[in-house]
Amino acid sequence: MPVKKTSVLVLDCAEPEALAEFYAGLLDARVRRGIDPDLIEVVGHDGVRLAVRRDHGLTPPSWPRPDDSLQAHLHILVSQHDMDEAEREAVGLGARPVDTKDNGGPRDIRLYSDPAGHTFALVAREGRTED
Numbered sequence: 001m002p003v004k005k006t007s008v009l010v011l012d013c014a015e016p017e018a019l020a021e022f023y024a025g026l027l028d029a030r031v032r033r034g035i036d037p038d039l040i041e042v043v044g045h046d047g048v049r050l051a052v053r054r055d056h057g058l059t060p061p062s063w064p065r066p067d068d069s070l071q072a073h074l075h076i077l078v079s080q081h082d083m084d085e086a087e088r089e090a091v092g093l094g095a096r097p098v099d100t101k102d103n104g105g106p107r108d109i110r111l112y113s114d115p116a117g118h119t120f121a122l123v124a125r126e127g128r129t130e131d
Contacts, residue, residue, distance in 0.1 A: 012055035013116035019052045025093045060117030074120040
């Protein structure tokens with residue numbers, strides 16, 4: 001019988017408290033602290049699991065520069081009609097726009113950097129409400 005597994009995407013950063021609060025606000029999730037102060041989980045209502053980990057020697061990823069280039073990024077799926085509001089929320093929480101020039105329509109993808117420099121995208125899903 002296979003062993004039950006759970007996956008968690010872990011983002012390295014210099015300030016895990018601040019980045020955990022950013023993603024908790026963005027994903028309407030809660031921050032869960034354990035005994036290790038350098039690792040904090042963000043747990044959402046729909047099974048979202050993300051963790052942030054302190055890396056004292058971190059060089060933040062960059063995009064589109066080739067040095068320290070994008071290694072992974074998050075897609076945050078949003079209904080098409082909520083994209084503008086989702087963008088306001090993200091920027092209000094501290095996200096920095098990277099590429100939002102092709103806004104609109106069912107293929108709307110807006111790219112941002114989180115406060116620690118990780119890239120994430122708000123991605124429109126036509127008619128999407130829940131999965």
